[in-house]
């Protein structure tokens with residue numbers, strides 16, 4: 001039996017299960033075991049995209065990769081060339097899954113059911129003979145150059161076919177058990193820094209983990225009264241920084257949400273964490289420049305100089321939001337244009353293009369959240385995702401310091417990483 005490779009995958013999420021299947025397909029004689037802390041595999045995948053699974057994105061119109069992947073864009077550029085969205089869709093289509101793309105590039109299974117993806121991967125693992133062992137939390141990965149642990153110290157190894165080959169890792173579990181493996185793939189998803197530090201050898205560099213993809217709390221009664229208002233074309237930024245996002249903004253009973261908010265939370269994830277989620281926020285409600293806003297005001301005035309300020313609002317704004325902005329500028333909606341004066345005009349331009357609020361906290365976005373940080377990309381070979389300081393130890397998915405804005409990009413990162421690792425192991 002010498003020469004049979006024993007691979008332990010830690011974490012039965014999207015990355016771990018995909019990697020196990022691809023690895024086993026390429027090297028059927030390999031013994032692949034997936035250890036999952038939870039009670040069933042792919043529990044998170046089952047709830048992605050609100051249960052519909054936004055599996056990837058066409059990347060058409062997504063802009064630069066740096067805008068999509070605030071962490072890991074350079075790696076993803078390489079990885080997408082080897083296994084991009086089209087490759088992923090072919091992969092699943094060969095298993096009978098069909099897909100639909102939305103105008104915004106988000107791709108979902110035609111069934112609109114994340115469980116179809118889960119069941120496809122589960123079925124493949126079963127057919128190919130991948131062992132999935134649930135309820136086992138790995139707490140330590142110990143490289144073991146000596147070739148494993150004595151037989152009487154072994155836990156319930158899922159298989160011992162690899163005996164004879166030099167086992168290079170000992171895995172310790174929270175239940176006190178141990179397993180051995182020639183190769184280890186850590187695909188444990190977003191994990192706390194402390195947990196990763198305890199799990200991994202000290203030589204592995206870890207970038208401190210903080211949350212990404214969250215909504216902002218804003219303590220402003222006037223704004224909250226507008227709950228439910230959507231502005232399609234807003235720009236948000238954090239004053240004094242280069243963090244800036246564009247897109248739809250939703251006013252909630254808590255503050256602000258929507259794609260522009262989530263993108264900004266992703267770009268500024270670490271900055272905001274360091275400031276305990278307190279920072280000055282600028283909102284351009286109109287998407288206009290300063291000059292554009294003046295031009296619009298001039299046009300509105302000449303269209304009806306005797307009309308009230310509140311009677312016509314800039315495109316994309318609701319009447320109620322416009323009235324809110326007029327009062328934030330210290331004016332009244334019933335004022336007439338000639339009463340505005342140069343100072344009033346300046347204040348109105350300011351609230352239209354750079355309205356100032358304060359981020360006073362964060363709230364989880366229940367549709368999707370990810371971790372910024374994890375195993376540093378400088379610790380791994382970018383072609384194989386193998387740890388530079390611990391040969392035989394690979395990483396895949398969110399456990400790495402790679403994360404994206406919403407839109408199917410996070411799962412694509414998991415699939416691409418998993419594919420690279422499977423190729424490297426095979």
Ligand SMILES: Cc1cc2nc3c(=O)[nH]c(=O)nc-3n(C[C@H](O)[C@H](O)[C@H](O)COP(=O)(O)OP(=O)(O)OC[C@H]3O[C@@H](n4cnc5c(N)ncnc54)[C@H](O)[C@@H]3O)c2cc1C
Nearest residue numbers: 011013014015037048049054138188189397398408410411
């Ligand atoms: C509610 C929600 C919705 C989302 N929707 C989308 C979406 O539609 N599109 C998109 O692109 N992204 C989405 N994401 C993000 C996406 O789910 C993740 O980026 C992706 O699941 C990462 O895959 P992964 O395999 O790396 O990690 P995970 O899917 O998190 O899997 C890791 C697995 O490892 C297990 N594990 C952890 N530690 C251990 C341990 N020590 N021992 C054994 N097992 C362990 C965990 O229990 C888990 O099952 C969503 C996230 C959330 C929270």
